[in-house]
Amino acid sequence: MSAPQAPKVLNRAPGERHGQRVQLGADEPLRLDCGMELGPFTMAYQTYGTLNADKSNAILVCHALSGDQYLTGTHPVTGKPGWWHLMVGPGLPLDTDRYFVIGANVLGGCMGTTGPKETNPATGKPYGMSFPVITIRDMVGAQKLLLDHLGIDQLFCVTGGSMGAMQALQWAASYPERVFAAAPIAGAARHTAQNIAFHEVGRQAIMADPDWCDGDYQSQGKHPRRGFAVARMAGHITYLSGPALHRKFGRTLQNRPGVTYGFDADFQVESYLRYQGSAFVERFDANSYLYITRAMDYFDLVEEYGGVLARAFEGTETRFCVISFTSDWLFPTSENRAIVHALNAVAANVSFVEIESDKGHDAFLLDEPEFRATLAGFLNGAAEHRGIKRP
Amino acid sequence: MSAPQAPKVLNRAPGERHGQRVQLGADEPLRLDCGMELGPFTMAYQTYGTLNADKSNAILVCHALSGDQYLTGTHPVTGKPGWWHLMVGPGLPLDTDRYFVIGANVLGGCMGTTGPKETNPATGKPYGMSFPVITIRDMVGAQKLLLDHLGIDQLFCVTGGSMGAMQALQWAASYPERVFAAAPIAGAARHTAQNIAFHEVGRQAIMADPDWCDGDYQSQGKHPRRGFAVARMAGHITYLSGPALHRKFGRTLQNRPGVTYGFDADFQVESYLRYQGSAFVERFDANSYLYITRAMDYFDLVEEYGGVLARAFEGTETRFCVISFTSDWLFPTSENRAIVHALNAVAANVSFVEIESDKGHDAFLLDEPEFRATLAGFLNGAAEHRGIKRP
Numbered sequence: 001m002s003a004p005q006a007p008k009v010l011n012r013a014p015g016e017r018h019g020q021r022v023q024l025g026a027d028e029p030l031r032l033d034c035g036m037e038l039g040p041f042t043m044a045y046q047t048y049g050t051l052n053a054d055k056s057n058a059i060l061v062c063h064a065l066s067g068d069q070y071l072t073g074t075h076p077v078t079g080k081p082g083w084w085h086l087m088v089g090p091g092l093p094l095d096t097d098r099y100f101v102i103g104a105n106v107l108g109g110c111m112g113t114t115g116p117k118e119t120n121p122a123t124g125k126p127y128g129m130s131f132p133v134i135t136i137r138d139m140v141g142a143q144k145l146l147l148d149h150l151g152i153d154q155l156f157c158v159t160g161g162s163m164g165a166m167q168a169l170q171w172a173a174s175y176p177e178r179v180f181a182a183a184p185i186a187g188a189a190r191h192t193a194q195n196i197a198f199h200e201v202g203r204q205a206i207m208a209d210p211d212w213c214d215g216d217y218q219s220q221g222k223h224p225r226r227g228f229a230v231a232r233m234a235g236h237i238t239y240l241s242g243p244a245l246h247r248k249f250g251r252t253l254q255n256r257p258g259v260t261y262g263f264d265a266d267f268q269v270e271s272y273l274r275y276q277g278s279a280f281v282e283r284f285d286a287n288s289y290l291y292i293t294r295a296m297d298y299f300d301l302v303e304e305y306g307g308v309l310a311r312a313f314e315g316t317e318t319r320f321c322v323i324s325f326t327s328d329w330l331f332p333t334s335e336n337r338a339i340v341h342a343l344n345a346v347a348a349n350v351s352f353v354e355i356e357s358d359k360g361h362d363a364f365l366l367d368e369p370e371f372r373a374t375l376a377g378f379l380n381g382a383a384e385h386r387g388i389k390r391p
Numbered sequence: 392m393s394a395p396q397a398p399k400v401l402n403r404a405p406g407e408r409h410g411q412r413v414q415l416g417a418d419e420p421l422r423l424d425c426g427m428e429l430g431p432f433t434m435a436y437q438t439y440g441t442l443n444a445d446k447s448n449a450i451l452v453c454h455a456l457s458g459d460q461y462l463t464g465t466h467p468v469t470g471k472p473g474w475w476h477l478m479v480g481p482g483l484p485l486d487t488d489r490y491f492v493i494g495a496n497v498l499g500g501c502m503g504t505t506g507p508k509e510t511n512p513a514t515g516k517p518y519g520m521s522f523p524v525i526t527i528r529d530m531v532g533a534q535k536l537l538l539d540h541l542g543i544d545q546l547f548c549v550t551g552g553s554m555g556a557m558q559a560l561q562w563a564a565s566y567p568e569r570v571f572a573a574a575p576i577a578g579a580a581r582h583t584a585q586n587i588a589f590h591e592v593g594r595q596a597i598m599a600d601p602d603w604c605d606g607d608y609q610s611q612g613k614h615p616r617r618g619f620a621v622a623r624m625a626g627h628i629t630y631l632s633g634p635a636l637h638r639k640f641g642r643t644l645q646n647r648p649g650v651t652y653g654f655d656a657d658f659q660v661e662s663y664l665r666y667q668g669s670a671f672v673e674r675f676d677a678n679s680y681l682y683i684t685r686a687m688d689y690f691d692l693v694e695e696y697g698g699v700l701a702r703a704f705e706g707t708e709t710r711f712c713v714i715s716f717t718s719d720w721l722f723p724t725s726e727n728r729a730i731v732h733a734l735n736a737v738a739a740n741v742s743f744v745e746i747e748s749d750k751g752h753d754a755f756l757l758d759e760p761e762f763r764a765t766l767a768g769f770l771n772g773a774a775e776h777r778g779i780k781r782p
Binding site: 033034035129132133190191192193194196197198200201203204205207208209210226227229230233234237240242245246248249250251259261262263265266267269270273274277290294297298300303329332 | 424425426520523524581582583584585587588589591592594595596598599600601617618620621624625628631633636637639640641642650652653654656657658660661664665668681685688689691694720723
């Protein structure tokens with residue numbers, strides 16, 4: 001006989017307010033780039049730390065494709081630490097003793113914010129593929145409504161890696177007066193052809209799975225697990241660098257003395273990828289994956305500003321810190337440098353740091369001391385200018 | 392009424408002998424690395440040019456994953472030129488007025504050589520997944536039997552790109568006395584973790600397709616088209632470089648004034664990839680794809696020679712020319728340089744050229760003047776030493 005199991009208690013991060021949801025766009029719907037209107041809709045978010053009296057210490061952390069609002073503490077679904085637990089917390093670069101840190105699930109996501117998985121109030125059924133195709137600008141528009149709701153006129157900082165960097169750039173371009181500082185990390189001003197190509201492979205893998213059911217799998221009690229896992233596997237390779245895969249796995253075999261002359265996961269790297277694929281599909285929604293990758297593909301700040309990226313930032317008073325990683329081949333330094341060039345062209349206050357790392361695109365999620373020091377230093381300096389008290 | 396259609400006449404390359412097949416391993420079966428024996432088996436091959444009297448002018452061209460024996464002339468299935476038509480022909484680097492050029496479909500292939508698609512004589516049914524898992528060394532062992540059959544004691548040269556380079560290296564290591572010269576192009580002495588990872592994604596995409604039927608799709612009149620197309624799409628991205636995709640497609644839309652806010656192929660790069668995927672599955676066999684990618688994954692000349700690559704080439708008298716391309720991130724220069732280092736360590740006759748190109752791994756298939764000049768120069772020099780008459 002085993003002892004009765006204790007109820008699962010989430011390990012909260014200090015100052016964390018858990019499971020917050022708000023209905024937005026009730027008075028006036030959100031006008032989407034596709035021309036449709038959305039409202040009311042739900043935004044799920046988490047906050048860490050305390051908003052100061054003049055509401056000047058808020059940092060919005062925008063998440064990447066597979067991220068969510070759980071920045072630190074224990075994730076309620078995976079039971080693992082939030083995706084930025086190395087950066088958010090007391091004494092960490094996003095110091096929750098000093099800053100009020102907000103994580104919000106993006107529009108189109110699947111962790112509580114309205115997205116294809118949620119019920120369409122008009123039909124009483126899940127949106128599925130009837131959900132409107134959204135853009136990075138739509139995500140940011142929804143976040144702006146959240147800040148209005150929280151009474152925050154100006155963010156101290158908006159930051160994020162990858163798709164989070166796209167949102168940070170969109171914030172700085174669309175609402176410059178509401179952004180004191182911005183730190184786009186491992187991002188780009190527009191999604192490259194190669195990145196669109198990888199996303200298209202992922203989408204085709206999902207849509208090729210008969211259990212996708214033309215997007216209607218929820219109603220039919222299915223989930224396109226196999227195709228979705230393939231999509232995640234393909235994506236996952238691109239988040240790492242070749243050298244990192246070599247260092248981590250090389251050609252090491254998975255618990256066997258020699259190859260089996262078969263199609264099992266002989267190599268550790270195969271086993272690892274299969275695990276990544278199958279774990280991801282249990283926590284993420286396949287249609288959300290379609291919608292969010294599409295939003296990234298559509299992101300093109302250059303085109304939005306008439307072909308001249310600098311125009312996106314004309315007259316900006318925001319302080320920028322652009323960060324890239326040497327081994328990131330998905331959002332390489334060259335793409336980040338293009339952002340810096342545009343900011344320089346309008347004499348913006350910008351610093352640019354390329355971090356030496358062999359960990360690829362995912363470096364922004366990992367323990368990279370130089371990266372942590374860079375972001376901490378930027379935030380400290382900006383906080384001094386903003387007059388945010390030290391803890 | 393339309394005029395009666397003329398019978399399709401293939402555009403033969405000069406000196407081409409078309410549609411040759413030979414039964415090999417009848418007397419003594421081929422002993423495979425997996426421990427099984429195979430024989431008799433069929434080898435399908437093409438020859439171009441004329442074998443000279445002392446049989447000293449034969450060049451074996453080893454094909455890559457998706458290639459075959461049709462090096463030039465019109466491909467009988469696709470109707471397009473053979474994959475190396477820029478290199479093989481009168482006056483071209485592999486000058487068919489001077490050399491006798493052999494292209495052979497690899498063991499496990501699907502263009503006539505015995506592979507999973509062919510009928511297992513023991514059962515009267517297609518091999519499918521009962522086909523033994525083969526290795527690059529098995530492919531080369533089968534090619535050796537072909538050369539025995541042709542009465543060619545020593546190849547003037549063995550060459551090929553990608554998996555073709557693996558075969559060329561294996562030839563030089565396993566049968567040094569039968570290789571006067573070797574030109575491995577865009578290759579590696581062992582498949583990297585990243586490459587294994589991409590192959591695994593492709594295999595999982597195929598196996599996830601219900602029409603794969605556990606490999607038995609032929610008997611059931613099916614083909615895992617959708618999953619296989621996804622595999623090809625993922626592979627195809629890796630054959631190109633990011634800059635090449637940017638130059639070729641960028642973010643250009645496919646015959647439309649703006650994005651459609653949907654999941655159609657809005658971008659040219661998506662449309663291109665979808666086409667690549669769907670065209671490939673019509674001419675290639677999905678199980679062959681599984682087996683050939685597995686053979687590449689298993690390739691590890693370093694391990695075969697006790698962890699020291701140089702031992703693979705000890706005492707070699709073969710002349711080597713190793714070629715890489717700057718933008719090839721799948722088989723990067725570093726992997727090719729490792730081969731050169733090993734050859735240098737045994738004082739082999741080796742030249743190494745890194746070709747400046749932004750076309751990625753596929754550069755060896757494309758019009759790259761410096762590459763053509765390099766290979767032509769190497770072959771000319773070696774032919775002089777070998778005493779092969781000029782045309």
